[in-house]
Amino acid sequence: MPTLTIDGKTITVEPGTNLIQAAEKLGIAIPYYCYHPGLSIAGNCRICLVKMEKSPKPIIACQTLCQEGMVVDASSPEVGKLRQAVLEFLLINHPLDCPVCDQAGECWLQDYYMEFGLYDPKFNEQKVKKHFKATPIGPTVTLDSERCILCSRCVRFTDEISKTHELGIFDRGDHSEIGIYPGKELRNNYSGNVVDICPVGALTDRDFRFKCRVWYLTSTDSICPGCSNGCNIQIHVNRERPHHAKGERVMRLKPRYNAEVNQWWMCDAGRYGYKFIDKDRILIPERREGSLFKEEEWEKLLGSLASSIAALFERYEQNALGICLSPQLSNEDLFMAKKFFEEQLGLPQITVLSPSPEGDQDDFLIKSDKNPNTRGALALGLSKVSFEEIIQRIQKGKIKGLYLFGQDLLALLGESKAKEIFGKLELIIFQGSNQNATSKLAHVVLPSATYAEKDGTFTNHAGRVQRFWKALEPLGQSLPDGEILRRLASEMGTLLEFETPEAIFEDLAQSIAAFRGLSYASLGQEGKLLPDGGKVVARAVRHEKEDSRE
Amino acid sequence: MSTKVMHHRPLNFWERIYVPEVARGLWVTSRHFARNLFIHTAHRLGLLKHLQAAVTIQYPEEVRPYAERLRTRHRLTQREDGSPRCVACMMCETVCPAKCIYIVAEEDPDPNIEKRPKSFDIDLGVCVYCGYCVEVCPEDAIRMDTKIMNIASYSREGMWYNMDRLLHPEKEGDVLLKPKT
Numbered sequence: 001m002p003t004l005t006i007d008g009k010t011i012t013v014e015p016g017t018n019l020i021q022a023a024e025k026l027g028i029a030i031p032y033y034c035y036h037p038g039l040s041i042a043g044n045c046r047i048c049l050v051k052m053e054k055s056p057k058p059i060i061a062c063q064t065l066c067q068e069g070m071v072v073d074a075s076s077p078e079v080g081k082l083r084q085a086v087l088e089f090l091l092i093n094h095p096l097d098c099p100v101c102d103q104a105g106e107c108w109l110q111d112y113y114m115e116f117g118l119y120d121p122k123f124n125e126q127k128v129k130k131h132f133k134a135t136p137i138g139p140t141v142t143l144d145s146e147r148c149i150l151c152s153r154c155v156r157f158t159d160e161i162s163k164t165h166e167l168g169i170f171d172r173g174d175h176s177e178i179g180i181y182p183g184k185e186l187r188n189n190y191s192g193n194v195v196d197i198c199p200v201g202a203l204t205d206r207d208f209r210f211k212c213r214v215w216y217l218t219s220t221d222s223i224c225p226g227c228s229n230g231c232n233i234q235i236h237v238n239r240e241r242p243h244h245a246k247g248e249r250v251m252r253l254k255p256r257y258n259a260e261v262n263q264w265w266m267c268d269a270g271r272y273g274y275k276f277i278d279k280d281r282i283l284i285p286e287r288r289e290g291s292l293f294k295e296e297e298w299e300k301l302l303g304s305l306a307s308s309i310a311a312l313f314e315r316y317e318q319n320a321l322g323i324c325l326s327p328q329l330s331n332e333d334l335f336m337a338k339k340f341f342e343e344q345l346g347l348p349q350i351t352v353l354s355p356s357p358e359g360d361q362d363d364f365l366i367k368s369d370k371n372p373n374t375r376g377a378l379a380l381g382l383s384k385v386s387f388e389e390i391i392q393r394i395q396k397g398k399i400k401g402l403y404l405f406g407q408d409l410l411a412l413l414g415e416s417k418a419k420e421i422f423g424k425l426e427l428i429i430f431q432g433s434n435q436n437a438t439s440k441l442a443h444v445v446l447p448s449a450t451y452a453e454k455d456g457t458f459t460n461h462a463g464r465v466q467r468f469w470k471a472l473e474p475l476g477q478s479l480p481d482g483e484i485l486r487r488l489a490s491e492m493g494t495l496l497e498f499e500t501p502e503a504i505f506e507d508l509a510q511s512i513a514a515f516r517g518l519s520y521a522s523l524g525q526e527g528k529l530l531p532d533g534g535k536v537v538a539r540a541v542r543h544e545k546e547d548s549r550e
Numbered sequence: 551m552s553t554k555v556m557h558h559r560p561l562n563f564w565e566r567i568y569v570p571e572v573a574r575g576l577w578v579t580s581r582h583f584a585r586n587l588f589i590h591t592a593h594r595l596g597l598l599k600h601l602q603a604a605v606t607i608q609y610p611e612e613v614r615p616y617a618e619r620l621r622t623r624h625r626l627t628q629r630e631d632g633s634p635r636c637v638a639c640m641m642c643e644t645v646c647p648a649k650c651i652y653i654v655a656e657e658d659p660d661p662n663i664e665k666r667p668k669s670f671d672i673d674l675g676v677c678v679y680c681g682y683c684v685e686v687c688p689e690d691a692i693r694m695d696t697k698i699m700n701i702a703s704y705s706r707e708g709m710w711y712n713m714d715r716l717l718h719p720e721k722e723g724d725v726l727l728k729p730k731t
Contacts (some may be wrong), residue, residue, distance in 0.1 A: 099639030099688050100665035134661040210655040210665055213640045241643070243652050 004070035019061035034151035035062035083116040103201030105214040118339035138186030145177040148478040150204035154194040164188040205328040220471035226270035228369040230460030235471040248278040252536035281475025282447040306491035324353040326405035327371035330456030332504040344494040352377040353409040376459030379514040406432030454480040466527030623698035635691035638667040642683035650676035675709030
């Protein structure tokens with residue numbers, strides 16, 4: 001355990017810690033471009049120069065490991081002079097593109113120039129023209145090699161993380177530039193990450209291109225709902241200037257560091273999978289009369305829905321209503337559903353049905369289960385029967401009503417089979433955020449909020465319960481799923497009184513053994529594993545998979 | 551802040567007896583009237599042009615000359631080919647204290663320009679004419695030097711100026727009042 005002194009402060013660190021990390025622990029920010037904690041050390045940007053006692057020349061902090069007795073000067077005016085000189089060299093071929101550059105506002109060149117800038121530049125030679133100016137190099141990324149400072153972060157990313165080796169540095173000296181190997185393009189499942197790690201505007205996102213300036217964005221921590229990995233993300237919302245992207249509110253998603261889940265990265269499917277939040281949403285509660293939909297007030301619609309359900313129970317029995325919960329719902333919403341459907345109405349026909357079939361999987365972040373909360377649904381013990389059983393009972397005429405949570409049965413079962421099943425049902429309730437073929441055939445449509453519009457928790461594939469925060473107000477008249485169930489319950493004469501998702505989670509942690517001892521406070525930003533290590537649940541997952549194979 | 555206390559000068563005897571002061575006021579007014587009547591009549595006859603009479607400017611037939619630095623209605627400057635110089639960097643939109651500038655950006659086919667405004671609207675009904683947009687512009691793309699002051703409309707929508715109107719203030723020249731030079 002080496003002990004060293006940085007700027008007069010002493011710290012003892014783990015062996016193998018470099019000077020940047022040690023300084024960070026002391027609250028001293030050493031600037032860097034090429035260093036990235038998730039990548040190998042390149043040591044080529046030179047901006048992290050520091051002075052060290054008994055060293056004849058300045059050294060770079062990223063490459064230097066802490067040794068016993070080091071005395072480092074990381075922020076004196078002389079060190080600032082060194083960095084100023086380095087920055088002058090880095091900017092030799094950099095164009096004055098800031099007004100048109102999407103990176104402006106979160107650009108590390110701008111940030112460090114504010115601190116170490118040479119405001120009276122001496123350089124008056126011709127800038128070297130590079131080959132790529134605003135050139136798309138793949139489906140997601142635009143390259144502008146004039147802006148590049150050749151830190152090689154993106155090259156190391158494609159070599160070490162995505163292992164796809166598309167990018168390289170070509171030519172020599174002043175003419176060096178980042179480029180794509182001949183005949184290739186930057187097309188892999190993690191390509192969007194090179195935009196995040198590019199400290200300048202050389203690699204920018206084609207999806208975000210010119211949509212909004214970054215200083216208009218507000219950021220909210222969240223969890224990606226794209227698969228069961230539960231990558232930690234930030235939702236970037238444009239609240240101030242709705243005219244910029246035709247009223248779309250969510251501008252982009254960015255990964256958020258979580259050592260246990262996704263480190264610094266996220267996949268492209270998750271990164272660009274936010275469009276449903278602003279597109280094709282169901283905005284107003286509706287009830288079908290004949291072939292037309294009639295828009296109704298929440299209260300009136302839920303009142304008539306409650307009497308329809310009561311009438312259904314009267315005509316047949318409690319078994320006549322099938323419930324298809326979705327693993328897209330949060331733990332809190334599912335717990336409300338459990339309380340309402342299972343405990344208060346005593347319905348036996350409850351299942352958890354994924355709205356999407358299993359997809360691809362890899363050995364890094366992408367999981368085949370495309371739902372964020374399958375583990376949570378299983379831990380809550382919500383799958384009483386299988387979906388196949390519900391279908392069989394509908395075909396036998398035992399189930400007469402079906403309550404869907406966003407699933408499109410036409411896509412899952414095929415159009416003819418789904419329509420045949422719908423023909424046997426007297427009441428189809430569709431509660432979901434987005435329109436699909438099934439929502440157009442339902443009798444009652446209840447608009448629900450997306451994950452970005454509510455607070456809650458998801459349980460990922462490893463049993464890690466992670467919190468997500470509300471980034472936006474629900475669009476139109478939509479409401480969080482738990483709130484819809486609470487209102488429906490009170491229309492049906494039962495009570496589900498919870499003020500906040502936090503109160504729901506508190507009750508959940510008390511009454512469900514798998515979640516015992518957890519609370520929003522203890523989850524924090526990183527989330528927490530289910531207390532039993534999720535062993536019981538893991539067995540249930542296996543069981544479920546075997547079921548689905550049969 | 552310190553307060554300065556002002557004391558009125560007490561009226562003297564001559565002022566306090568009132569009537570002489572009234573007479574003096576009448577004399578001042580009559581003198582101006584007679585002088586203006588005389589000089590305006592002379593102007594009509596083409597005489598005494600070097601003397602100035604009453605200072606009323608007969609707006610809108612006459613317009614007071616504006617100062618060079620006066621901030622008047624905005625315009626967008628153009629490149630040689632007539633396209634706007636604006637690159638939609640959103641600086642003016644960001645700095646605007648009234649939030650009356652609305653820009654939507656798009657890709658310019660020329661990779662050396664890269665970005666251009668798809669639409670550029672200013673709501674002049676909200677603008678406070680502070681001139682920050684001109685000051686902050688890195689491309690000299692917006693100026694407030696049209697000398698157009700009479701901006702009026704029968705509706706709020708009419709106060710919205712789109713990119714075309716901002717690029718071509720001269721198109722509205724015939725209905726505009728310009729100071730005599």
